[in-house]
Amino acid sequence: MTMDEYKVYKISIAYDGKAFSGFQSQALKDIITIQDILEEKLKLIFAEPISIRVAGRTDAGVHALEQVISFRSKVERKDEVLLYALNSLLPNTIKVLQVRHMSDNFHARFSAKSRQYEYLIKDDSKIDPFFRDRILFVKTKLDLELMAQGAAYLIGSHDFASFGSQVPKGDPTIRRMEKIDIFRQSCSGPGPFANLGELIVLQIKANAFLRRMVRMICSTLIKVGSGELKPIDVKNILEKTDPCFCPPPSDPGGLYLKSIDYAQD
Numbered sequence: 001m002t003m004d005e006y007k008v009y010k011i012s013i014a015y016d017g018k019a020f021s022g023f024q025s026q027a028l029k030d031i032i033t034i035q036d037i038l039e040e041k042l043k044l045i046f047a048e049p050i051s052i053r054v055a056g057r058t059d060a061g062v063h064a065l066e067q068v069i070s071f072r073s074k075v076e077r078k079d080e081v082l083l084y085a086l087n088s089l090l091p092n093t094i095k096v097l098q099v100r101h102m103s104d105n106f107h108a109r110f111s112a113k114s115r116q117y118e119y120l121i122k123d124d125s126k127i128d129p130f131f132r133d134r135i136l137f138v139k140t141k142l143d144l145e146l147m148a149q150g151a152a153y154l155i156g157s158h159d160f161a162s163f164g165s166q167v168p169k170g171d172p173t174i175r176r177m178e179k180i181d182i183f184r185q186s187c188s189g190p191g192p193f194a195n196l197g198e199l200i201v202l203q204i205k206a207n208a209f210l211r212r213m214v215r216m217i218c219s220t221l222i223k224v225g226s227g228e229l230k231p232i233d234v235k236n237i238l239e240k241t242d243p244c245f246c247p248p249p250s251d252p253g254g255l256y257l258k259s260i261d262y263a264q265d
Contacts, residue, residue: 006072008106009082012097013038015064017252018133019093022060023067034058034094038069041089045082046075053108055260056115059212061133061252065118066097068260070108114178114207114261117214120254121200121222130192135199136218136254142200142225144182149231150224151180153238154217161241163217164210165249173241176207182221203258215249223247 015034025035035052042050055068077085079099086096105111120134124141154160154177161173181203187196202221204214220237223229237245 006074006104007076008070008072008102008104009077010068010070010098010100010102010106010108011082011086012099013064013067013069014095014097015067016093017058017061017063019091020060022058022062023054024057037090037094041086042071044089045077045085046073048073048075055108055112056209056257057211058257059215059252062255062257063134064257066259067257068108068112070102070106108260111262112208112260113263114205115209116203116205116258116261117209118256118258119202119204119214119218119250120256121202121218122196123200123225128192128195131196133253135196136250138222138226140226142222143227144184144200144225146227146231147182147221147225148180150221150229150234151182151217153231153235154180158238159241160210160213160238162237162239162243162246163213163220164243165212165216167210173210175209175213178205178207180204180217180221212249214255215252216243216246218255219247219250222250 020034021031023034025033035054038052039050050071050073052069052071058064079101083096083099090096119136121136121138123138125137127137128135157174157176159173160175161167164173167173183201184198185201187199188194202218204217220229220234224231224234
């Protein structure tokens with residue numbers, strides 16, 4: 001069968017990551033991942049094994065406002081039918097946002113131009129039981145101006161080996177950081193939302209990320225904001241190209257994969 005006989009599907013999904021051991025399938029038994037759930041349901045719909053590709057493999061506990069997967073199948077399913085069927089079968093912790101047929105050369109990972117993450121941080125506050133898996137709580141009041149000064153050293157193309165965890169030997173560690181924005185935003189509403197007050201939002205966008213890279217950058221900038229590190233220390237850590245010099249990654253609670261950008265979409 002030629003590749004032309006296969007249909008290429010692009011699916012955008014959102015998920016609550018706290019119930020899963022990350023996105024990627026694992027060899028260990030009794031480990032539930034988002035990939036496992038998706039491929040299981042797609043196999044039921046297409047009556048054949050489906051192997052999916054993903055734009056970015058999120059860690060355990062990390063959420064997605066928009067994640068993108070793609071796959072090929074010789075079976076034809078209309079976009080709206082596949083969207084309805086998947087949402088009917090998936091648990092309520094995973095939701096399909098959009099289904100689209102794509103050209104033969106589309107690949108969720110390799111066609112992606114950039115990825116954007118968002119960290120929600122509450123500083124100078126005790127952990128709120130209602131949002132402990134939704135917001136990163138830190139005890140110290142953070143100086144956002146100092147954090148922005150430190151973040152500026154990361155903009156552009158650099159070797160981000162210092163901010164990568166368990167990167168396989170020989171894998172490239174050069175990444176292009178497009179932006180890091182840090183600001184405060186009011187958040188209030190009924191019930192527990194009334195107690196949230198002001199949140200720090202850290203938005204980070206790059207062409208691609210190393211494993212735990214966002215969480216390691218966040219933990220470093222938090223130490224800058226708290227005064228434990230100076231902004232210039234971010235540059236020094238970056239230039240070491242060794243994760244031993246970087247603070248441990250921040251907890252996944254509060255981290256969201258926000259969007260995936262494609263050059264032609």
